[in-house]
Amino acid sequence: MSESIQSIKEKLKQITTIDDPLLAQLRLDTRKGVQQALGSFEKRIAKEALLREKYETMSFYENEGYAQGHELIAGIDEVGRGPLAGPVVSAAVVLLKGVEIYGLNDSKQLSEKKREELYEQIQEKALSIGIGVIDEQTIDRVNIYEASKLAMCEAVEQLTPQPTYLLIDAMTLDLPIAQNKLIKGDARSISIAAASIIAKVYRDRLMKEYELQYPGYGFAKNAGYGTKEHLLGLAQHGITPIHRKSFAPVKQYLS
Structure with a gap:
């Protein structure tokens, strides 16, 4: 049979x-x-x-670091530079040599479902993860570029043990650690891609919580970006404590 x-x-x-x-x-x-x-x-x-x-x-730059004698390499990325509301969030992720997490890519290129799946794998397999969150008040005070750097430094400082080499998406940080700035690094390095996913999922979850606190702006869907729904919410309800007052579309609603 x-x-x-x-x-x-x-x-x-x-x-x-x-x-x-x-x-x-x-x-x-x-x-x-x-x-x-x-x-x-x-x-x-x-x-x-x-x-x-x-x-x-995408392991090329990690392997380059290993060849130079670095065992602990952190990938660093941020999300949330462009939104009108909410913090800028950075993540730093250390993946040990030989760890396999297939599907890593720039978080913006992945579906929400895939990001969530990879987020859980990264949490399980990464040696260390750090997250830096810089609020809207600081963004307004120092500007978004400097706030992004602060978030990245905060994320790196949380790593235990500390890395000896940093792969950073399009930034150079004022830290006493060897580093390599990669343009579009979240699509070129597994470590930066992992950091991109961690930061994106963390921030998206945070904005969904803000949706409950501040309904009417569509934060759960737009993550604070200036969508039509968000701009309509600003026109109807005014600003919230999490809006970035230094950003042009928000300024006009300051009393």
């Missing part, structure tokens, strides 16, 4: 290479369901191969 298609599908889930002897047997099985299962398996393997290749490519 032939093995059931469901049983074959379960076996295929356990196979991770294209040279498994079972595959040769299944290619001789003429049942449509088996061939469809094989097709799905081959697509999965191809997708996983692409993810591994991308991960290896």
